[in-house]
Amino acid sequence: MGVGPHDERFMAAAIRLSRWHTGLTSTNPSVGCLIVRDGVIVGRGVTALGGRPHAEPQALADAAELARGATAYVTLEPCSHHGKTPPCAEALIAYGVARVVIAVTDPDPRVSGRGIALLRAAGIEVDAGLLEEEGRRALAGYLTRQTKNRPYVTLKLAISADGMIGREGGGQVAITGPAARAQVHSLRAETDAILVGIGTAIADDPLLTVRTPGLESQSPIRTVLDPALELPLTSKLVNSARDVPVIVVARPEMDEARAEPLRSAGVEILPCDPYHPEVLLPALASRGISSLLVEGGAKTARLFLDAGLVDRIQLYQGPGTIGEGGIESPLQKTDMPSGFAHRGTFIFGEDRLDEYEREL
Template sequence: MSVTPDDEGFMAAAIRLSRQHLGRTATNPSVGCLIVKDGVIVGQAVTALGGRPHAEPQALAEAGQLARGATAYVTLEPCSHHGKTPPCAEALIAYGVARVVISVTDPDPRVSGRGITMLRDAGIEVDAGVLEAEGRRSLAGYLTRQTKNRPYVTLKLAVSADGMIGRQGEGQVAITGPEARAEVQALRAETDAILVGIGTAISDDPLLTVRTPGLEAQSPIRIVLDPSLALPLTSKLVATAREVPVILVASENVSHLAADAEGIPPSVLPDIFPTRGEIDKEHDQNSQADSSSPATEDVGQAAIPQPISPLVGGEARAGEAGPTDPADRLELRTPGRAEGGTTPTDAADLDSRRAVLVAAGVEIVYCNPYHPEVLLPALATRGISSLLVEGGAKTARLFLEAGLVDRIELYQAPVVIGEGGIESPLDATDIPSGFTHMGTQMFGVDRLDEYERGL
């Protein structure tokens, strides 16, 4: 059977459905499934919070006997292996569906094409690649972690009319209006983790949580590139670390100091922080963790520690202090900032600070803060499929120059910063090559342009 406009319409609905649980299905992709009989949706589901149950068996159970002879629309190829749950392909066969329409073929070599073969061998008609571009966008985190062994990285920037992202010495500066800020909260809610540099963490003292009413439990894991463990002990991040996980990425040089202080070898990226799905499980006692696709728990290779080197051409700018920036060494007491920010000077000082951070619930890992090509695969091994880079200029430039940004969300506001502004690392006139302009939206008076690389 050839693909029809109705097929595309139902697949578009399945893709919209799949987005409901983005960032909330642990290591699993958020998949949408519709069961359609005689042009009517008789069953529908999205991968459950924590990753289990999968979308297909839920939708089939809702359809019941009406599934026999129906068409199933699935955003990702149904799994074909026996894991913690039976294969979704077997469930589709058992319920007697006549046809399965798939948007994206699973890239996992243990699945890719095998689910389709299982269905066809059972006499079920299969059409794949329907609205594939849209389906791949909805599965970007999963696909990137499967094929590139790293999270899908989104860079968000809010730029003033005069090309600035903030003002020196003033911490957080409102550039966009409430409508744009609400959209950013929605982006955070569907992302596994959010990352900032230590300069931003010190100068802005941000929470980095989701503050939209009803979505607070969807706050992402918060990551700070903090080579010298300079995060102020009085910061909001430290104060809320037991509510929403905080990870400090410190230099291996710091880990060696800690080892000297304790007489034990330092650990690199200890397996001690929860995945986003485990966080959701704590908020929803009915959800259960699982792997929707066979390789989801094995994605990525452990990063091999490499010596830290300064970012080439990446001198620190205001709002994004480097490892030798005075802001890392001086105690900051500017109104609106957290007190602290002092870099430990010896092993005993470092050990004391580390103990306080850990006691507060902060996780510390040692993995080259200024080498994202090492850090990102390590994050992928911990189940992080999507990462939002949100501050500041130096950190944005770090990921851009490494070629590790997959999507750019560029907000442009009519606000003028003026003298003392912090220059944006890019604007609409110098988007790196390889990015495609995906569209423009207006949020109040602020303009959002989205750019993406091909998956």
């Protein structure tokens, strides 16, 4: 039969659907599935909050008897193994789907290629690799954790017109306007964890939650690189640790007298050298963290850049200047590291966002 333009249209819609629950499906990826019969969408599903049920059984149940002889568009290869739920490939077979179109083959060794083989053995036509690049970008966190044993890392920087990200001893400095800040909160809402250094945590006393109305429950795990356990017990992070998790990354040879009050406040202390991200990131992945947003400050940004462990860069530029006493940005548009492709420019009021991404 082959792949046609209508297939691309439906797969693009399935990828958009998959993004509804990005960052909200625990260790499972957020997958989109559409069931299409005679050019009409008759069933749709996206991985449920928390990771179950998967997208395919929801879309099949939505389509009911109309699934027989239909085409399923799914952004990730249907699973073939018995876990906490039956295999999605078996569900597609049971409902009598005639054809399955897949964007991305699953790198999970329990699945990789087996889901496709199971479908083909049942006489179902399978086309794989449609809009694969777009599908991989939508599944970036899951794919990075599966193939590299670490979260997908986004570095976000807001830079003034004179190339600064803040002011020495000045606490938080508003570089971008409300529209850009709202966009950052949307990014936080679809990210598993957010990370800052102890300098930023002390100077700015940030909350690092999502404050967009309706999305507050989607706040990421707050993570602080704090080798000597200097995070104040009076900080907003510590005082909210029982509501939204906080992980403090401290040297293994930590001062227990400092550690105990933090633990008593609900803070998790992760013994791991904060300045070796190649060790820290797998430790976070082992906790089910698939995506990490690095928000500050300059030293922390440079740490991840120098280690070559940044996958995406979001560079916001505001119109104002900071001037004397400014903290220079570790990165400008003119000195982007090699291997990053410019993905687009977006305008939010007076602010500009340039996004760069490594190939997955």
